[in-house]
Amino acid sequence: MIFVLKPGVPQEKIIQFQQMIESWGFKTFLNTGTEHTVVCLIGNTAAIDLDAVVQNNYIVEYGKRVTEPYKAVNRTIHPEDTLVKVNGVTFGEGMFQVIAGPCSVESEEQIIEVARSVKASGATLLRGGAFKPRTSPYAFMGLHEDGLRLLLKAKKETGLPVVTEIMNQTQLSLFEEIDVIQIGARNMQNFDLLRAVGRFNKPVLLKRGLANTLEELLMSAEYILSAGNSQVILCERGIRTFETATRNTLDLSAIPLLKQKSHLPVIVDPSHAAGLRNLVTPLARAAVAAGADGLMIETHNDPSRALCDGAQSLDLEQFSNLMADLKRRIAFEGKKIIYH
């Protein structure tokens, strides 16, 4: 159940209203929009007489029962799109962002070469893994703190905001200068990590787990928003099915469904979904057409020697060709991509 308050209600009246409801035995949290503040109730609200609450509290414009288990991420509560602003770059509301870069940061030369090249081609953010989750304990795990340092160097060189994956909450202090913290597919239900980034004031890129439903993805986003951080970008990256021709099956229905159900921006990672370089372009085009707010594209200066995921990485020229194609498509959709 939610109560949408009238515009301009003073803070102390909101707090009084909240305390009254909590005295009835419910938890509440506030969702503060540009015009309205929404008070969300958590718990079994079946016994509350909604109309009586509206009539007896003049600060309430209207009340609504929210049947979905997610509240803060629900479009019902927050009908307008959330804009996630990252260092001059905006996700949502007619903007389109392209995050490009290698699976992992391998060396200063590599990340700076890639950063310069993808920026020239039109990418608007730089990605690069410093801490890499790997199925095998014997695989390359990334350069760790050195990787973060090199990524920030590439940011300084090019001005591109940077996106990189966190593995657990003890690493948070290392991510102070990172622009977007990525939660990988395997950590989508690492609830302690979700809560920790929810208390950290940074945009979060939340990837869908390999076997997670869209409702579960929204519930994981709810962990972050309900802890106080509403700067969340959702990312579809393929799910596990019986099909073996691709690494995962990209579920593009996720884009319109997530945008109907929630107010958060949605991007797509066709590289991890397909696991095959020659599917990246058609899937990226499809994602743009289906309404995505952005793309994440693995790009490497020398894919055949990449320390991970080379088979799905575009080389710098392929990425440049893809961007030339995507720019026309983004314009066709009436969206904007602003280059640095």
Added chain:
Amino acid sequence: MIFVLKPGVPQEKIIQFQQMIESWGFKTFLNTGTEHTVVCLIGNTAAIDLDAVVQNNYIVEYGKRVTEPYKAVNRTIHPEDTLVKVNGVTFGEGMFQVIAGPCSVESEEQIIEVARSVKASGATLLRGGAFKPRTSPYAFMGLHEDGLRLLLKAKKETGLPVVTEIMNQTQLSLFEEIDVIQIGARNMQNFDLLRAVGRFNKPVLLKRGLANTLEELLMSAEYILSAGNSQVILCERGIRTFETATRNTLDLSAIPLLKQKSHLPVIVDPSHAAGLRNLVTPLARAAVAAGADGLMIETHNDPSRALCDGAQSLDLEQFSNLMADLKRRIAFEGKKIIYH
């Protein structure tokens, strides 16, 4: 293994060559292109000395080992796109076709109203089920022969070629005037039916099974082609996964993959994939962008009263709006859609 013959080889030389190979214990079949005839060998050809065959038979231009289990549908054997021509409408090679109509033919008024309307909106073929596969023996199964008759009446009225589903090979004689025979998802591995339509000289629309890999879809097409009918259109319509927000998960990677591996045209059915009306438009747009050669869209004059699949059907106005949008996109992709 295949042998591509030189252009202009006389028929009797081809037959002699074929007989020689068959005398070695292999089955063969011919694939006759516009310029070249290809002799395909079936069986374990490891022992054949490919170079010796080429040197000793002057009619052979070159030979090639084909490792995939599908031969006739393989792009290696037939590098140029197959064009499937249906009564003035062509699938493949820069053309785009939209098949629209109701899940099932319900009455003369219904099918003619729908046919006229979708034609006016720009559809290029009419669909409508006469024999309906239903999970429950108590559900509406279609009007059967009457349904076919009404569909042909709608064809006569509008000039639209018609597509309808066959349930088993004993019905083939009823499909003489139907333009495209549809094999439904549940029949994708009904091998006797595949062989029967392979001997029938009519275009076939072959839908991917709910739990079938792309390789299995190509093998089912191989049944039809190897029986003599190369007029096959492949159709992606969603696969079964753990996700319950949509009826099936549309696998758009299928479009580029099938087109890389085979020479057959590929269309997409977003209505059955999603099972939800409000996902049809974004998924149709995505399919166009991913390179599909056409779409199949469930459209009904009164979806709320449809005898089957109402929840996924567009009404006539929604379809008209979709077509207006798709025409711009088809043009953007450099493809043509020619209206009757």
Added chain:
Amino acid sequence: MIFVLKPGVPQEKIIQFQQMIESWGFKTFLNTGTEHTVVCLIGNTAAIDLDAVVQNNYIVEYGKRVTEPYKAVNRTIHPEDTLVKVNGVTFGEGMFQVIAGPCSVESEEQIIEVARSVKASGATLLRGGAFKPRTSPYAFMGLHEDGLRLLLKAKKETGLPVVTEIMNQTQLSLFEEIDVIQIGARNMQNFDLLRAVGRFNKPVLLKRGLANTLEELLMSAEYILSAGNSQVILCERGIRTFETATRNTLDLSAIPLLKQKSHLPVIVDPSHAAGLRNLVTPLARAAVAAGADGLMIETHNDPSRALCDGAQSLDLEQFSNLMADLKRRIAFEGKKIIYH
């Protein structure tokens, strides 16, 4: 909705009652048990006043709303187990049956050698494919009518009832002397075939489709029962999942679930499920413990030279060892296996 009639109601009273209900616009069918006859209504029965019908018709013992879409197979309607009797062998009610034999009948020597051996080891029915559904049109498809003939010869030699797969309804007349007609996984939703075997008076072994839910399996059985044939054995044989270590994932929950929801016997095919010989024994043991009424085990005299599915076939000695083990387990479960 169903009405359970009192014991001993004369036939003409039943017909009168049925006609009265049909005059209200419902279809009905009868389910005749050992004591009670049950009248099943098909259609939206929400408007019927159940209590009034019971009070006004003295032949009715009680009525019940059946919410599941399956009626005839529903345990609510037919609480006692159905026994499927096959030529002296009974499926259900404390009996346990083992069907053994090769994937396909290959020659007279082969099938007779296998039949004699598996009988000596304790198998109670013989299987062997004559018409083989194969993914590839170039694979061995079985010996067809010759295969059936050889299977019947093996039956004559050993007295074992025989089970073999039908591919389509035009073959039914060839199956007159076959004891159990198998519907394969790929044909589980070949509805015309289901209806045809429903009108044929022979036990049917219905295998679960690779991507079909248990409810869909019950609906397919409903096709057969509602067409008049209640001699149906359900068979779990693995479903398609993301796991690649086995060919399919055997879903043993199917045994208790199917037995809770329906009154039909349930057997398990561990050979096709796993696709690996060395998993057959542990999975067969698990199936016995989970309450299966029987097993289907692929057994070949020379698996390394089998024309299909050799990798999952036991040889004759392995089968003999398995049977020795299973006999102790069947006795432990308090079930009987009677040898010919």
Added chain:
Amino acid sequence: MIFVLKPGVPQEKIIQFQQMIESWGFKTFLNTGTEHTVVCLIGNTAAIDLDAVVQNNYIVEYGKRVTEPYKAVNRTIHPEDTLVKVNGVTFGEGMFQVIAGPCSVESEEQIIEVARSVKASGATLLRGGAFKPRTSPYAFMGLHEDGLRLLLKAKKETGLPVVTEIMNQTQLSLFEEIDVIQIGARNMQNFDLLRAVGRFNKPVLLKRGLANTLEELLMSAEYILSAGNSQVILCERGIRTFETATRNTLDLSAIPLLKQKSHLPVIVDPSHAAGLRNLVTPLARAAVAAGADGLMIETHNDPSRALCDGAQSLDLEQFSNLMADLKRRIAFEGKKIIYH
């Protein structure tokens, strides 16, 4: 590649041999068995001349190439079963263990009542969640440190060793007195947590992830073993499939496959797999028959009021009945269960 050393080789010779191999650019780790020490090489060992190494190093009995990506958990390297010893209770080698208790510790009365009852029925370990991973941020998350304290109180009262789930590595110090640390399904690929428990000297119960292959489960166990902790128990608990009749699909093939490929004990959790109380008994029986080394059964004193997962919990009497049945089955399999 591995080198199995002769029995009784002195430690300094082993270290010299290891240093020689590491000087060639490989990482190594030792696996010390009861008789033999095995030196495992990590990296691309294609260039090593295996025979030459054996001939030139008299301490080496033989060498072997290990093609699987998992080494320390591989049965090739460690052919005898690993026994995991927990406070007087042993997993593996003919022993059978039953872990019972509630989804979450709710109060002192509850956990002590359950502990006493399941002990009396024959359970050999007590489970109970203190930190609960929940899809919703608004659901009950467990009693945290208080839950651990109550669990240890129940251990003191009954003598049952206790199993409870860890959520992240920062909690490790709280688990000093816990007997078995559980890694839940959602954390199976939380690689930092795996490494941390690998350095902690306590038995670990590693649950298979909902969408993880058996190979991935073994790779996660490899993280723990390669970090120095070989006390790992694997747990199959159902995977995500399209079937909705059960919460997950229990994959019992996992038992024989994991035991063929690795030397670690394997247990089964039928409660979480099915999500339905009335499937627990048949699935538990099947797991025993398929060769499991133990079971984990959710048991609650009042399932209808359980704060989580009540629908799948047995009550105390149901658990007692199940144990009476299982004892006969465990004896039938020739395994022992020793009660405290």
